[in-house]
Amino acid sequence: MLPVPTIQAFMPPRRILMGPGPSDVYxxxxxxxxxxxxxxxxxxxxxxxxxxxxxxxxxxxxxxxxxxxxxxxxxxxxxxxxxxxxxxxxxxxxxxxxxxxxxxxxxxxxxxxxxxxxxxxxxxxxxxxxxxxxxxxxxxxxxxxxxxxxxxxxxxxxxxxxxxxxxxxxxxxxxxxxxxxxxxxxxxxxxxxxxxxxxxxxxxxxxxxxxxxxxxxxxxxxxxxxxxxxxxxxxxxxxxxxxxxxxxxxxxxxxxxxxxxxxxxxxxxxxxxxNEGLENAWARHRKMHLLLRDGLTKLGLKFVVEEASRLPQLNTVYIPDGVDDAAVRKHLLEEYNLEIGAGLGALAGKAWRIGLMGYGARRENVSLCLHALEESLNQN
Amino acid sequence: MLPVPTIQAFMPPRRILMGPGPSDVYxxxxxxxxxxxxxxxxxxxxxxxxxxxxxxxxxxxxxxxxxxxxxxxxxxxxxxxxxxxxxxxxxxxxxxxxxxxxxxxxxxxxxxxxxxxxxxxxxxxxxxxxxxxxxxxxxxxxxxxxxxxxxxxxxxxxxxxxxxxxxxxxxxxxxxxxxxxxxxxxxxxxxxxxxxxxxxxxxxxxxxxxxxxxxxxxxxxxxxxxxxxxxxxxxxxxxxxxxxxxxxxxxxxxxxxxxxxxxxxxxxxxxxxxNEGLENAWARHRKMHLLLRDGLTKLGLKFVVEEASRLPQLNTVYIPDGVDDAAVRKHLLEEYNLEIGAGLGALAGKAWRIGLMGYGARRENVSLCLHALEESLNQN
The missing domain is CATH 3.40.640.10 (Type I PLP-dependent aspartate aminotransferase-like (Major domain))
Structure with missing residues (x-):
């Protein structure tokens, strides 16, 4: 028989999931x-x-x-x-x-x-x-x-x-x-x-x-x-x-x-x-997106997608020149328990993906994300 | 927009799962x-x-x-x-x-x-x-x-x-x-x-x-x-x-x-x-199976599989002549919250499958199953 692995129960931290999914679960x-x-x-x-x-x-x-x-x-x-x-x-x-x-x-x-x-x-x-x-x-x-x-x-x-x-x-x-x-x-x-x-x-x-x-x-x-x-x-x-x-x-x-x-x-x-109603859910995503967009724009971040075809629930912004992609995401995760998404494929290392999905599309999340990002960018 | 369905939260009952799986979850x-x-x-x-x-x-x-x-x-x-x-x-x-x-x-x-x-x-x-x-x-x-x-x-x-x-x-x-x-x-x-x-x-x-x-x-x-x-x-x-x-x-x-x-x-x-240890888990399944086997045999039920190749965790027994398969299973489910498995394929309507799997392979389950089956068979 192989040795019995000694493994503790897995206790995940409480993250705030603002990547491209999974999103925060209700x-x-x-x-x-x-x-x-x-x-x-x-x-x-x-x-x-x-x-x-x-x-x-x-x-x-x-x-x-x-x-x-x-x-x-x-x-x-x-x-x-x-x-x-x-x-x-x-x-x-x-x-x-x-x-x-x-x-x-x-x-x-x-x-x-x-x-x-x-x-x-x-x-x-x-x-x-x-x-x-x-x-x-x-x-x-x-x-x-x-x-x-x-x-x-x-x-x-x-x-x-x-x-x-x-x-x-x-x-x-x-x-x-x-x-x-x-x-x-x-x-x-x-x-x-x-x-x-x-x-x-x-x-x-x-x-x-x-x-x-x-x-x-x-x-x-x-x-x-x-x-x-x-x-x-x-x-x-x-x-x-x-x-x-x-x-x-x-x-x-x-x-x-x-x-x-x-x-x-x-x-x-x-x-x-x-119970919320589909149209209300769509409107909530839109409203939170506009708040996030204004804040990201104030931080000088530029959207990858033109306004007309921008998804409210997934905000992709270019990583500013000279900013260390991985270091910022690590800082957000370790210091704030906040996950934002890395770029994928052609956008790997070039963009971040910030999700406002479902239960995650709330004012407190927008606020935390903007504040933590600002601090991280200044520190970086 | 389609009408909003009015649906209550789903509150499943606490069943005792002694079918072919899913088994009772720890x-x-x-x-x-x-x-x-x-x-x-x-x-x-x-x-x-x-x-x-x-x-x-x-x-x-x-x-x-x-x-x-x-x-x-x-x-x-x-x-x-x-x-x-x-x-x-x-x-x-x-x-x-x-x-x-x-x-x-x-x-x-x-x-x-x-x-x-x-x-x-x-x-x-x-x-x-x-x-x-x-x-x-x-x-x-x-x-x-x-x-x-x-x-x-x-x-x-x-x-x-x-x-x-x-x-x-x-x-x-x-x-x-x-x-x-x-x-x-x-x-x-x-x-x-x-x-x-x-x-x-x-x-x-x-x-x-x-x-x-x-x-x-x-x-x-x-x-x-x-x-x-x-x-x-x-x-x-x-x-x-x-x-x-x-x-x-x-x-x-x-x-x-x-x-x-x-x-x-x-x-x-x-x-x-x-933590239990594989060999201990195997022994526990075997032990519970023997208890269940003795009880089922006392009830006059016959196993589909010869002793030498019988699975301890899944006990398949013929439904006695004249017994209403569906009625017994329904009675067990509704009166005892006890699920046993129906026959599948060639054994549909001819056999029951009684699982003793993982957390379900416990003495209290064996006991409940035997007692409830006895009552159901007598009633049927």
Whole structure:
């Protein structure tokens, strides 16, 4: 037998999470998550799942029957969309203006699809004219995929216009709403979004690890018309829906053991969102963003993204010349228990990402962040 | 805007979980899970992950460097093994003696592999002679895949002998240890297991949603020698290890946002297992099983599995003639808050599965279960 490792209980400090996610979790959500585990086929649990489904539908503003939480993080939600919908050889227009558009392209490649990439600069939104040109140039494209709120840059793209273009060109739209859901306007049915995924750990202020996903009837029809098997067993929605329910009242069948306690947490976080009201939550994110923006501007920090397409919930600013990126972030973490995000990909070492997500979008956080940043920059 | 759903906070009852999993979660694990969320790249979190890795290594009895928790349930752990190791066209001997062997076969098919199925009856262990015959008949087979503890039947297979056969025939072994880990002897390095996965929600008594996985150096070499891309982005271990660490001290890079709080929970449950000691935990499961077995036998219930290959942590018994399966389970759940498992697949409606897993393997549970079952059977 190997030696027994001697390890103490892990006692994390209380951080203030103002990075690109995970965000600060609502205390009610942590409490909900720690309630007793019950069976994944317990009638009471199935009832909770039905409520959860209606809460996800509300958050997405959709009546889509195929709406659920994937039992894994947002990256698995992304893969759920591509792996179920795109068949080998099918063409996908992929918009790339940051890390997550590129990740979409990799997903297309891994399912054997053909990606046609529409590039925009990091920090820019997706340009609808470029997308339209690509749709015209590729009449055989079956999908348009883009990121609503780019977590790597803080840019918001015009999902409504892009989905209208997709419809005009008879494409199914696949939308990354990991950072947008709950933080900015998002109207799945009204905008005609076909497949959408998000994450629990951003503006929902739930624990990380789950991915709300919704497919429109058009996306479901595409899935049902597949001539090839979905390459992932775990993410195969035709199997998963046997557990989440097809809305036909049929008995739920076991697929995998649901992450019971994490689903309690998501239920609670979405319930808090519903109680606040989506429009109020969007307005709160906007209000806190304006306060933060004014303060950051006073500190002489410049935004990476133009005002018109700036995400309220994710503020990306250039690191001033001569300032030590890692030293400032370390100082904030160690002295203030405050986490802000490093730059990612093309912005690594060049920018910070300051999140105001969900429960984190509060005046006290804006205030602390501005004060601590000012002190750190002066000290640095 | 859609109407706001009016939903109350979900207050689950306190059940006693004696089904096939999830099992009763240790109170300390629920407490650990509800500690404050910190960032997935926070240095303190990375330190916790290193400890968690050593705890998983201890539980598996392995020194394998590629040891981690997949951020999704056991089914995703299964898929992690097949999707990373098996390339299209490669032959896999798959042993099938229940639901999960069949699921392995489906995984092989979905990655484009060629499955050669070795069947045993439901309730029987995998027969080494049959496996040897298949290995001889298929010298081009590259893998041997089997389930150590079949959750659908309660049968324990002889993993040591099967892995020795795999080695003799130059095959990589892929082992399902979802229900075995922590409940019965399992020695990954000593037995020469190459790829293994488990689940958090069985004998570890952690919340459901995570899958401990380990690859031997031979499995890692196979992964590195791939000529095709791993078809899943989310489960691609070459990417995931950039986050979990390759043991080279390199800075961790973001892959996906880890399920932070669930990992706290797994850390705590494995710490409790280490504190108890693996051999003591195995002995406790065995002791409680013998008590339960004697009681069930007194009630006239017959085991599906022969004594020699019976799992202590999962006791499958035939439902007596004339007894209403669903009515009894409903009665136990509603009157005693006691969950026992229904039969699955070929045993649906024919057997019950009574779990004694992890924290659930206690004398008070055995006692309650026997008493409540007796009352229910008499009443029925």
């Amino acid at each position: 205390p009610e959500v942590l409490a909900a998550q720690s309630r007793p585990t019950i069976g994944h086929l317990d009638p009471l649990f199935v009832g909770m799942m039905d409520e959860l489904k209606s809460l996800i539908q509300y958050a997405f503003q959709t009546k889509n029957e195929m709406t659920l939480a994937v039992s894994a993080p947002g990256s698995a939600g992304m893969e759920t969309c591509f792996v179920n919908l795109v068949e080998p050889g099918e063409k996908v227009i992929v918009c790339r203006n940051g890390v997550f558009g590129e990740r979409m392209r990799q997903n297309v490649e891994r399912v054997g699809g053909v990606a046609v990439v529409v590039d925009n600069e990091w920090g820019e939104p997706v340009c609808p004219d470029k997308v339209e040109a690509a749709l015209v140039a590729h009449p055989d494209a079956k999908f348009l995929a883009f990121v609503h709120a780019e977590t790597s840059t803080g840019a918001l793209s015009d999902a409504k216009t892009l989905c209208t273009l997709a419809q005009l060109h008879d494409c199914i739209s696949i939308v990354d709403a990991v950072t947008s859901l709950g933080g900015v306007e998002l109207l799945v049915d009204e905008w005609g979004i076909d497949a959408i995924y998000s994450g629990s750990q951003k503006c929902l202020s739930c624990v990380p690890g789950l991915s709300p996903v919704s497919f429109s009837p058009k996306a479901v029809a595409k899935l049902k018309a597949r001539t090839t098997q979905v390459q992932s067993w775990f993410l195969d929605q035709t199997l998963v829906m046997g557990y989440w329910g097809n809305g036909n009242g049929a008995k739920r069948s076991y697929h995998h053991t649901a992450p019971v306690n994490a689903l309690y947490a998501l239920h609670e976080s979405l319930r808090l969102l519903a | 109170p300390e694990v629920l407490a650990a899970q509800s500690r404050p969320t910190i960032g997935h790249l926070d240095p303190l979190f990375v330190g916790m992950m290193d400890e968690l890795k050593s705890l998983i290594q201890y539980a598996f009895q392995t020194k394998n460097e590629m040891t981690l928790a997949v951020s999704a349930p056991g089914s995703a752990g299964m898929e992690t093994c097949f999707v990373n190791l098996v390339e299209p066209g490669e032959k896999v001997i798959v042993c099938r003696n229940g639901v999960f062997g069949e699921r392995m076969r489906q995984n092989v098919e979905r990655v484009g592999g060629v499955a050669v199925v070795v069947d045993n009856e439901w309730g029987e262990p995998v027969c080494p002679d049959k496996v040897e015959a298949a290995l001889v008949a298929h010298p081009d087979a590259k893998f041997l895949a089997f389930v150590h503890a079949e959750t659908s039947t309660g049968a324990l297979s002889d993993a040591k002998t099967l892995c020795t056969l795999a080695q003799l025939h130059d095959c990589i072994s892929i082992v399902d240890a979802v229900t075995s880990l922590g409940g019965v002897e399992l020695l990954v390095d000593e037995w020469g297991i190459d790829a293994i996965y488990s689940g958090s929600q069985k004998c570890l008594s952690c919340v459901p949603g995570l899958s401990p996985v380990s690859f031997s150096p031979k499995a890692v070499a196979k992964l590195k020698a791939r000529t095709t891309q791993v078809q899943s982005w989310f489960l691609d271990q070459t990417l995931v290890m950039g986050y979990w660490g390759n043991g080279n001290g390199a800075k961790r890079s973001y892959h996906h946002t880890a399920p932070v709080n669930a990992l706290y929970a797994l850390h705590e449950s494995l710490r409790l297992l280490a």
